[in-house]
Amino acid sequence: MLKSIFxxxxxxxxxxxxxxxxxxxxxxxDQVYAPSNQLLVYGTSLxxxxxxxxxxxxxxTIAKFDQIEADSNGMFHHILLIWPETSTKFPYGVxxxxxxxxxxxxxxxxxxxxxxxxxxxxxxxxxxxxNTSVFVPETIAVNNTTRIFSQITSDGMLISDDVNKxxxxxxxxxxxxxxxxxxxxxxxxxxxxxxxxxxxEQIGTYVFHIVTFYNGLISHNSAITSVLIQDINGISNQIxxxxxxxNETSDELSKLQHNTYNFGTSLDTANENINNSVSSITKSxxxxxxxxxxxxxxxxxxxxxxxxxxxxxITILARTRHV
Numbered sequence: 001m002l003k004s005i006f007x008x009x010x011x012x013x014x015x016x017x018x019x020x021x022x023x024x025x026x027x028x029x030d031q032v033y034a035p036s037n038q039l040l041v042y043g044t045s046l047x048x049x050x051x052x053x054x055x056x057x058x059x060x061t062i063a064k065f066d067q068i069e070a071d072s073n074g075m076f077h078h079i080l081l082i083w084p085e086t087s088t089k090f091p092y093g094v095x096x097x098x099x100x101x102x103x104x105x106x107x108x109x110x111x112x113x114x115x116x117x118x119x120x121x122x123x124x125x126x127x128x129x130x131n132t133s134v135f136v137p138e139t140i141a142v143n144n145t146t147r148i149f150s151q152i153t154s155d156g157m158l159i160s161d162d163v164n165k166x167x168x169x170x171x172x173x174x175x176x177x178x179x180x181x182x183x184x185x186x187x188x189x190x191x192x193x194x195x196x197x198x199x200x201e202q203i204g205t206y207v208f209h210i211v212t213f214y215n216g217l218i219s220h221n222s223a224i225t226s227v228l229i230q231d232i233n234g235i236s237n238q239i240x241x242x243x244x245x246x247n248e249t250s251d252e253l254s255k256l257q258h259n260t261y262n263f264g265t266s267l268d269t270a271n272e273n274i275n276n277s278v279s280s281i282t283k284s285x286x287x288x289x290x291x292x293x294x295x296x297x298x299x300x301x302x303x304x305x306x307x308x309x310x311x312x313x314i315t316i317l318a319r320t321r322h323v
Contacts, residue, residue, distance in 0.1 A: 051100070051102070200227040208225070
């Protein structure tokens with residue numbers, strides 16, 4: 001009986017120590033805040049314990065950091081922030097308030113709050129919104145490396161995390177129907193911006209399916225690209241080469257046209273010379289005809305005269321023979 005009571009007391013003592021060692025509670029004075037409102041953080045912890053209080057932006061970065069000490073009863077309260085006017089440093093969205101114990105093995109508590117232009121809201125659960133965007137070229141040349149970009153935001157803010165954890169479920173659908181993991185290819189370019197180099201080995205349509213997992217929330221987005229024998233750059237180079245050839249051809253045609261024009265001028269000159277020669281020959285023939293007529297007019301009386309002489313001689317000879 002005494003042994004059982006001793007065991008029971010030990011168990012109670014152990015449970016009380018465990019409960020005492022994990023004493024940490026966190027509260028805020030409101031759930032929705034507007035500019036100029038105070039963010040009051042309060043709760044309980046171990047007596048005289050140092051408490052780390054952090055306020056996280058919607059993108060997961062730290063907006064405010066303070067360290068305070070609980071009182072002798074373990075109570076703490078602290079005005080962490082007076083909300084400023086909205087800006088790129090403090091945009092509207094869902095923020096996280098976290099308290100961390102320095103004596104309880106990093107024990108922490110988190111409360112979600114909303115920063116808005118007005119505190120008048122409907123009663124709905126506060127939830128982060130994670131969005132994923134994918135940017136790929138419309139066409140890619142086969143066996144040529146191209147770059148894929150992805151942008152990840154939470155409540156409009158760029159977020160960063162371990163790449164394999166953040167994009168571990170991303171994959172690509174090949175034209176053959178095969179699905180290949182794409183997560184290990186991503187590298188961080190900037191907070192919230194990631195890229196991956198990819199070399200397609202098949203001609204066809206590729207579907208890049210990017211899956212984001214952040215703070216328990218999942219976001220999907222896909223992008224499609226066509227892989228061709230050559231991309232627009234190759235076609236552009238061929239067009240430029242063809243344009244160069246056409247320019248050379250145009251230059252040659254211009255030279256040919258110039259030479260043809262000169263040849264035509266030469267033909268016109270030759271034709272004119274031939275016409276002049278024909279005119280000269282025609283004049284010569286006319287002169288020859290005139291000379292021939294004149295020669296005939298001179299030669300006819302001589303012939304007639306010779307005929308008369310020959311006739312007289314024949315007559316004389318006839319008479320002589322008759323005698």
